[in-house]
Structure formats: structure tokens, C-alpha cells
Amino acid sequence: MTPPFRRVLVANRGEIAIRIIRACRELGIEAVAVYSDVDRDAPHVRAADRAEHIGPAAAAAYLSIDALLDAARRSDAEAVHPGYGFLSESATFARAVTAAGLVFVGPPPETMQALGDKLAARRTAVDAGVPVTPGLMVAVDTARLVELDDLGYPLLVKAAAGGGGRGVRRVDRPADMPEALDSARREATAAFGDGTLYVERLILGARHVEVQLLGDRHGGLAVLGERDCSVQRRHQKLVEEAPAPGLSHETRERIAADARRIAEAVPFHSAATVEFLLDREQHHWFLEMNTRLQVEHGVTELVTGVDLVAWQLRVAAGERLPGEVLEPRWRGHAIQVRLYAEDPWQGFRPTTGRIGAWRMPDGPGVRVDAGVEADLDLPTEYDPLLAKLMVHAPDRPAAVARLRRALDETRIGGVSTTLGFHRWLVDQPAFIAGKYDTGLVPDLWADGPGLSDREGQMAATAVAGARATGVPPRPSAAPSTGAAMTRSERPWARLSRDEAVEP
Amino acid sequence: MRDEAEFLVEGQPTAPDPEWEFGWLARGHGDATLRRDGERVPVLVEGGPAEWVVTIRGRRIAVTVRGHRERLLAESSQLAAPRHGPAEVRATLPGLVVKVAVRPGDLVAEGDALVTVEAMKMENEIRAPRAGQVVSVEAAPGQTIVSGALLVRLADPEP
Numbered sequence: 001m002t003p004p005f006r007r008v009l010v011a012n013r014g015e016i017a018i019r020i021i022r023a024c025r026e027l028g029i030e031a032v033a034v035y036s037d038v039d040r041d042a043p044h045v046r047a048a049d050r051a052e053h054i055g056p057a058a059a060a061a062y063l064s065i066d067a068l069l070d071a072a073r074r075s076d077a078e079a080v081h082p083g084y085g086f087l088s089e090s091a092t093f094a095r096a097v098t099a100a101g102l103v104f105v106g107p108p109p110e111t112m113q114a115l116g117d118k119l120a121a122r123r124t125a126v127d128a129g130v131p132v133t134p135g136l137m138v139a140v141d142t143a144r145l146v147e148l149d150d151l152g153y154p155l156l157v158k159a160a161a162g163g164g165g166r167g168v169r170r171v172d173r174p175a176d177m178p179e180a181l182d183s184a185r186r187e188a189t190a191a192f193g194d195g196t197l198y199v200e201r202l203i204l205g206a207r208h209v210e211v212q213l214l215g216d217r218h219g220g221l222a223v224l225g226e227r228d229c230s231v232q233r234r235h236q237k238l239v240e241e242a243p244a245p246g247l248s249h250e251t252r253e254r255i256a257a258d259a260r261r262i263a264e265a266v267p268f269h270s271a272a273t274v275e276f277l278l279d280r281e282q283h284h285w286f287l288e289m290n291t292r293l294q295v296e297h298g299v300t301e302l303v304t305g306v307d308l309v310a311w312q313l314r315v316a317a318g319e320r321l322p323g324e325v326l327e328p329r330w331r332g333h334a335i336q337v338r339l340y341a342e343d344p345w346q347g348f349r350p351t352t353g354r355i356g357a358w359r360m361p362d363g364p365g366v367r368v369d370a371g372v373e374a375d376l377d378l379p380t381e382y383d384p385l386l387a388k389l390m391v392h393a394p395d396r397p398a399a400v401a402r403l404r405r406a407l408d409e410t411r412i413g414g415v416s417t418t419l420g421f422h423r424w425l426v427d428q429p430a431f432i433a434g435k436y437d438t439g440l441v442p443d444l445w446a447d448g449p450g451l452s453d454r455e456g457q458m459a460a461t462a463v464a465g466a467r468a469t470g471v472p473p474r475p476s477a478a479p480s481t482g483a484a485m486t487r488s489e490r491p492w493a494r495l496s497r498d499e500a501v502e503p
Numbered sequence: 504m505r506d507e508a509e510f511l512v513e514g515q516p517t518a519p520d521p522e523w524e525f526g527w528l529a530r531g532h533g534d535a536t537l538r539r540d541g542e543r544v545p546v547l548v549e550g551g552p553a554e555w556v557v558t559i560r561g562r563r564i565a566v567t568v569r570g571h572r573e574r575l576l577a578e579s580s581q582l583a584a585p586r587h588g589p590a591e592v593r594a595t596l597p598g599l600v601v602k603v604a605v606r607p608g609d610l611v612a613e614g615d616a617l618v619t620v621e622a623m624k625m626e627n628e629i630r631a632p633r634a635g636q637v638v639s640v641e642a643a644p645g646q647t648i649v650s651g652a653l654l655v656r657l658a659d660p661e662p
Binding site: 166183186187190234343345349350352356357359374380407408410411412413414416417419420421422423424451455456457458459460461462463464465466467468469 | 508510512513515517518519520521523524525526527530532533534535537544545546547548549551552555557558559560561562563564566568595596597598599601602619621622625626627650
């Protein structure tokens with residue numbers, strides 16, 4: 001096969017940059033990584049064939065259109081893949097790439113603009129005859145607060161330019177609305193440079209189900225099934241699976257048909273995802289369309305055998321989607337868990353520090369997309385996603401068992417991660433039965449289970465054993481459970497005095 | 504030699520269980536196993552000599568050892584956060600201060616939000632570790648702070 005491009009600039013970092021670089025290499029494309037100062041030796045830089053410096057600032061570098069275009073020019077790249085996050089949904093960036101004579105690996109800019117704005121997307125859905133959640137069809141401002149009361153609380157404030165759960169606030173009573181709007185507007189402005197907000201009714205007990213789309217530039221459109229992404233904290237996903245458990249055949253078909261309707265309402269090619277809420281009666285509502293690759297694209301790849309990133313690159317070069325992509329053969333069940341540098345027992349607060357031990361599982365049906373490795377200092381300026389652990393098995397019970405096995409093989413030292421949450425999750429009857437919704441984390445996990453006597457004794461025993469055999473040669477890797485940070489140094493001075501006079 | 508040390512697991516005095524047998528697998532990585540009657544549980548052991556973290560099934564468990572040395576330390580300092588007297592609230596994460604919710608003189612309850620810091624693109628609320636009165640505020644919106652930076656000084660309320 002002729003490579004679709006000779007050289008591609010990967011305008012991202014972390015695990016998704018590595019994922020794209022891998023696809024490039026398999027297609028015979030030279031991959032160019034980009035890096036800020038703190039990322040000079042990051043894993044994604046080492047994975048690439050070439051690398052270009054895009055500036056000193058940690059986060060701003062990956063958001064600098066000029067720096068990225070310069071890097072593309074310097075490296076003589078033919079195309080730019082934006083990954084997810086950063087500029088992936090920026091129509092301005094897509095236009096600038098095209099204007100520079102390069103190919104943007106993503107949907108057409110006009111579609112990104114029309115659907116990237118979540119308010120405009122709601123209007124597109126309504127025009128296409130697809131149901132949307134009850135809520136505002138225009139931007140909120142304080143003068144409209146009275147109207148919100150008619151919608152009925154609890155409500156959800158959302159950023160029109162949003163993504164990744166940022167700028168989203170749940171509001172339970174009218175009195176809390178002004179503060180929620182202020183806070184969401186600040187977060188949205190900081191994250192997206194756009195503080196436009198809207199409000200929709202919060203559907204309680206709902207599931208979050210999304211449909212993967214892949215289109216070529218000749219009208220070929222593949223609807224690659226759905227994923228369930230209901231295990232969320234702070235409106236951000238933690239676990240995704242394909243297919244969604246417990247959907248009736250009719251519901252699955254209806255959701256897929258509505259996703260197709262939305263894609264056909266706009267000029268479309270490349271990869272995108274249509275997100276829906278599904279209530280307990282299996283009614284579905286359009287939430288938004290993400291005009292980019294998703295973090296959770298891997299579970300769809302596992303059950304369809306379609307390499308979404310490779311096909312993004314191939315359709316960007318003008319290839320047509322073949323029959324096996326348009327009508328893939330579904331195989332088994334896939335589940336992904338996201339390993340974040342967060343402490344699930346501290347309200348999923350981000351943690352910082354240096355990763356110590358890092359061992360990812362392997363064996364049959366296991367895939368790991370990681371962006372970090374052992375002994376790496378975690379930059380604080382970026383999204384705290386460390387790795388995605390995916391499993392694939394013939395059916396859902398086998399996939400859950402495989403996930404449990406894979407989690408037991410995983411070792412992460414130095415920082416708190418969501419590993420402990422996932423290990424808890426795979427033993428929960430609701431998860432095992434596939435009967436859960438977006439309330440799982442707030443209702444079932446809450447602040448996490450307390451420490452059992454057995455676990456406490458085991459921890460004490462392990463430390464006693466380690467002391468008895470000498471201190472492990474990694475004394476500095478530990479103290480980041482978040483608790484022991486602000487201790488006065490004076491006692492040490494006192495101790496050294498005491499020890500000086502000890503026999 | 505018997506280990507006379509006291510073990511505090513998440514702050515609770517906890518006795519090791521002699522039924523479990525401890526062994527290193529890969530000491531450099533803190534990889535170890537606990538064995539009992541044919542049962543094997545993998546653990547990750549990091550830290551020392553006083554503050555340790557043991558990871559069991561992905562859960563990081565803080566263990567403090569108080570031997571002779573460590574007991575001396577504990578007595579000479581106040582390891583547990585005092586409930587009275589002056590207190591300094593420091594940043595647990597580096598980031599950007601986006602909001603300061605208190606002013607000098609304000610009375611706060613334990614858990615009240617004091618300062619909102621944006622880090623990892625998320626807003627994080629720094630809360631009062633205990634009830635008290637705000638003596639001074641050392642952070643302002645728009646300010647970039649490092650981990651451990653002093654944010655708010657608290658004291659007992661004036662009578």
C-alpha cells in the first residue's frame with residue numbers, strides 16, 4: 001500500500017500523540033512530534049521519527065497555531081493530526097492548516113464550527129428531527145434566570161464551547177444558579193477562551209451512550225456502533241464499553257439512525273462522535289457531537305476491527321472507505337478504564353509527583369495506550385490522564401473477568417491513581433450486571449469504601465516486613481498520598497541533636 | 504530482633520498480622536508479596552523510614568512508623584493538625600488562583616472553601632482544615648502559585 005502521506009505532524013502530546021504516531025508508522029508515514037520545554041524528553045517525543053520544539057510555555061505551546069504551523073513547515077509535513085483536546089475542535093486551526101497548504105486530519109472546518117458550538121449543535125439536531133434534552137436553545141444570561149425555573153431543577157449549566165466536562169455545573173436550586181454561572185464561565189473562558197453558557201435539564205438516572213462515525217470524502221459513512229460512557233466523575237468519563245450493555249435491538253438501531261441523520265445534515269468526513277443521553281425507559285436525547293477522535297475510540301476499534309486513526313489518515317488523503325469498514329463484523333465486547341493521576345478517595349482530586357513503579361498488564365485481549373512510564377515527573381499543566389487500559393473478550397462477562405485480571409497485574413507507584421477505583425468497580429454487582437447509570441460514582445462510590453481491618457493489617461505487615469529486610473532503595477518516591485505535605489522541618493533538627501548525644 | 508515500632512495505618516494504630524509472611528519480588532520497584540496459607544497478595548511498598556505507602560489492589564495506604572526515633576519526632580512536633588492556635592493553609596497543588604472566598608476577619612467552619620485554584624485545567628477548592636478566623640489572605644486571583652505556597656492564615660476566633 002502506498003502511504004497516504006509522506007510525513008505527518010502530530011499536534012498533541014501524551015498517550016494520544018503516541019497512538020497517532022503508532023498509526024503513522026504502521027502506514028509508512030514519518031511522524032513528527034511537537035514539544036514544549038517540559039516535554040523535551042517526553043515519551044511521545046521519543047516515539048516519533050522527528051520532533052519540533054513549539055515553545056517554552058507548557059500548555060500554551062500546544063495551543064499556539066503559529067508555532068504548530070511553523071513546526072509543520074520546518075519539518076516539511078504534509079498533514080496535521082490534532083488528536084483530541086487542545087486545538088482538535090478549533091475550526092480556526094483547521095482553516096489555518098488548510099490555508100498553509102497542508103491537510104487537516106479531521107472533519108471540515110465549517111462542520112467543526114457548526115457542531116463544536118454545542119448550542120448550534122442542538123439547533124442542527126432539532127432541524128434534523130433528532131430529539132434534544134429539554135433546555136435553552138440560546139445562550140444564558142442573568143436576565144433569563146426566570147425562564148430557567150420553568151425548565152425545572154436540577155439543571156445543568158454547560159459551556160457552549162465545552163468538552164471534557166469543563167465548564168459544567170449541576171445546579172439544584174435557583175439560589176445557586178448565579179454562583180454556578182460565574183464559576184462555569186470562568187472555567188470555560190480559561191479552558192476554551194469562550195465563556196458562552198447554556199442550560200439544560202439534568203436527566204437523573206440517565207446513561208451516556210455515544211455513536212462512533214467515520215466518513216470519507218466521497219459520501220461514504222460508517223456508523224460504527226455505540227459506546228456506553230456512564231461511569232463518570234465531575235461529568236468526565238472514567239470507563240467506556242462497547243457495545244453498551246442492556247440496549248434493546250430497537251434502541252440500538254434508533255440511536256445509530258439518529259447519529260447518521262446528524263452526520264448527513266452537515267458536510268462530513270473523518271471521525272466524530274454523536275453523544276446521547278438514554279433514560280431508564282430507553283428514550284434517547286442528542287447531547288452533542290464531538291468533531292474529533294475520542295479518548296475512548298479504542299473500544300470501538302477492538303469490537304469492529306477498524307483502525308480509526310489509520311482510517312482518519314487514509315480518508316484525509318482521499319481514500320474511500322471499503323466494505324469491511326462501512327459494514328464491519330462485530331466481535332465480542334470491549335471495556336476501557338482510564339488511569340488518571342487522581343485520588344479517588346479524595347474526591348478524585350488531581351495528584352502530582354513522580355511516578356515510581358509502572359507496570360502495565362499484558363496477555364490475551366489486553367491493550368494499553370499509555371503516555372507515561374516509570375520514574376517520570378508528572379507535569380501539572382496538562383490533563384492528568386496517564387494511560388488507558390482496554391480489554392477485549394468474546395462477551396461482556398468474559399471482558400469484566402479479563403479486566404479484573406488485567407487490573408490485578410497493574411502496578412503504579414509514586415502517585416495516587418484511579419486504579420483502586422477501577423479495581424473496586426469490577427467487583428460491584430451493578431457493574432457486573434451491566435445495570436448502572438451516571439449516578440454510579442456519586443451514589444455507589446461516594447467517597448470510596450473505608451479501609452477494612454484486613455487491609456490495614458496487611459499494610460502494617462508489609463511495612464514491618466520491609467523494615468525487617470532493610471529500606472527499599474527508593475526512599476523518595478512515596479510521600480504523595482496528599483496527606484503529608486506540610487510538615488515543619490524543625491523536628492529533624494531536634495532529632496539530629498538528640499541523636500548526637502545518643503549512645 | 505523484635506520490631507518494637509508502632510504502626511499507624513491512615514492514622515490508626517494497627518498491629519501487623521504475624522500470619523502474613525512478607526517477601527520482596529523486585530525490591531528496586533517496591534514490588535512485594537504477602538503470603539498466608541497459600542494465599543498470595545501482591546503489594547507495592549514505597550517510602551520509609553517513617554512515612555510509607557503500601558498499595559493493595561490499587562489503593563494507596565499511608566503507614567507511619569513510630570519506633571524510638573519516630574516517637575521522639577512525634578513528641579517534639581505536633582504531627583496531627585492542631586485544633587487550636589494559629590494555622591497556615593497551603594496549596595496542595597501548583598496552579599492559578601481564580602477566586603478567593605474569604606477576607607481577613609472572616610469566621611470559617613471546617614471544610615469551608617477558602618481559595619479556588621485552577622490546576623490540571625480543573626478548578627480545585629482549597630478548604631479550611633478546621634474552624635477559625637482568617638488572619639490574613641496571602642493569595643490573589645490571577646496569581647500563579649507553587650505547591651506548598653501559603654494561601655491563608657487562620658487563628659482562633661477573637662473572643
